[in-house]
Amino acid sequence: MVDTAPPGPSDAPSYPQPRPCPYQPPPAYERLGAQAPLSRVTLFDGRAVWFVTGYPEARQLLADPRISADRERPEFPITAPRLRAEVSRRFILLSMDAPVHGEYRRLLNPDFSRKRIASLRPVVQSVVDDHLDRMLEQGPPADLLRDFALPVPSRVISELLGLPPEDTELFQRLSGRLLRAGSADDAQEAARELGDYLGALTARPPEGPGPGLIARLAHDEVATGRLSHADLVRIALVILLAGHETTASTITLGTVTLLDHPEQLARMRSDPATVPGAVEEILRCVAVTDLAGVRVATADIPVAGQIIRAGEGVLLSSTMANRDRRVHTDPDTFDIDRTGRHHLSFGYGIHQCLGQSLARMELEIAFSALFTRIPTLRLAVPVDRLPTRPPSSGAIQGFDELPVTW
Template identity: 35%
Template sequence: MSQPSPAGTLPAPFDDAFFTDPYPVYAQLRQAGPVHHAATPDGSPVWLVTREEDVRTWLTDPRLSVNKAHARRGYQGFSLPPALDANLLNIDPADHLRLRRLVSQAFTPRRVEDLRERVQAAADRLADGLAAQRTADLVEHYANPLPLIVIGELIGVPEHSRRAFSAWVGSMFDPECPGQVAESVDRIHRFLLELIATRRGAPCDDLLSAMIAARDEGDRLSEDELVSLAFLILLAGTENTQHVISNGLLTLLRHPRQLAALRGDPGLLATAVEEMLRCTHPNQWAIRRFPTEDIAIGGVRIPAGDTVMLGIASANRDPDRYPDPDSFDIHREDKQHLTLGHGLHYCLGAPLARLEIQIALGTLLRRFPRIDLALPAGSLRWRASFRSHALKELPITVGPPTA
């Protein structure tokens, strides 16, 4: 078996070129070997698992724990207070299932389908705004606010607070100055505490009020679990969906034949969204994991307590799984990508995310017979994040809208 790399000699594959286009790096890593001991931009030592078969297998192996209590040897990450850290992403099976059951009914396919008219109405209002401007940043004026409206109404976040929450989350992933991550986390924490206190005093017909009742009346979760669950639902319900909308539209604009095929047959939209999830989703890695015992992946020994990163984006571009994996093909038949997870941690909000993305992109294509980039594609700016491949903005010009 391969041995761990000596301290101080870890490669650092995450640079400016990676932030703009990470996929050539993944191709190099997959070809060089199944697992790599590397350093993240903050210097943390991690094991990168990049091949689809390994990623799929280890997403469900109980020897890889998401609980940071099993972490050793230099793990770093977002420094979250306990009231934000006790969420589903950091909890192993027993408690994970208990918390998941508390909110799962809000995200069943049937409940999500009941939201269709509300999502469509929000998309239409935002598209009206694009039509009025003709040239606008799709991220700011369409892709970001749509999921915020939907999840904000579902969980009970006042409209005037939604954009601030989104900005704080953006600063967590792509800080502009030292200390901004900690400041954003603190603001999110205080915001949630105030929101929960408000809902305790005046319950409404929303998911947060139901969660508070489960805490106060049923004692089915702790106070930290309540705050953490609210944080995760807001984060997961907005962050990735926002960027699939913008990344997805950019991908269509870069593939005019695929765009024309989709315009010609809107029935292909669901399949097109699955292809976008496979090859344009912002989330690059599954939540970090820690071996509870020494393990071997692809013949590489990984000591207990080390940090393991399972490469979702790399797995989704693995040529051993997908023919011509770097090609965007809305007719692709293999839809078993790993973007939304696999096993216990499969995305709870997957039905809602799919609905929002389909409606968001379908509305744009239906309302605007012409959509163009408002600047050269090479001038687009991307987050400086190894975790999230997301556009900072997407300036577009839309043609005269249809009714």
């Protein structure tokens, strides 16, 4: 029998909540996941929305055209104040439904093809080695976020987009302000500055296809009138934001996870063939974005004995779906020998992360080189003293700094 009366706001814990451990979910989420694959949580504005913790239920919904990613819909759930900003509600790809989403995604497929990603492997290896050289030369201690985890994916995404390498620190600063803004106004102002930078860069008349996604789209699409300059800026903005912060946070959180599991780290270090599996397990356990998707139902949808009504908000928890006991044996155990890629850290369905192959390659190279070249790497402060980002900002899970020594 279908239950059409979900728990009211008084029964719904707040979302988001802080993690007591960098790679473990908040206890409140665990309690919800143990009770049912669908529950309710309360957002900062008092709105109660669905919270999907089950893996098959999350996959089902992420592939269902009856839930919308369109953030401009009035019923769309806003999970943090900064996400009320116009720029956040109009992200290309992220806030689009089919068929428009597919039209923009096809424009970007050549830049994320297997051939293109494979061509970046020497670049990624060189960038990783360069930053490790600098860390070793300056000697311990170091801030792994500032000195390695953030600049590596920033330089790689610069290469993919075709941004001047000397601008890396500028866009790191501006994107950091946007992603960790405390209000919609602050987020919009940071987006304006970042948009102005990208707008000036993309306004240069293309002399040819040139290297990088921006130059290719400017030459092939903007110059021919198939794409507006404003949309090119919006595309560059989304790829820039998505292409370095999430990977940087996965490197730092993954490092802490590996250091906290020395037997798994020793196995990874001794056998290079285990590195891809270690990366998948880090992705499963860490889930830096916490959510595989934020959606709003456009029709009534029966799921797991409940009915999600049209107009209701839906949060799909990668953190908890990745630990569904129906999918993973002993899901709270970090095990680099798990087989398969049964996690939702890159989402699922039409919005599955476009850059997941690039992210996997970056992580494999980064972790392998980091622990091979600095085998005695360790935290310089206890884990419980690491400065984590407050969940109330809606920011990507991670640290503001990661002091290490060796």
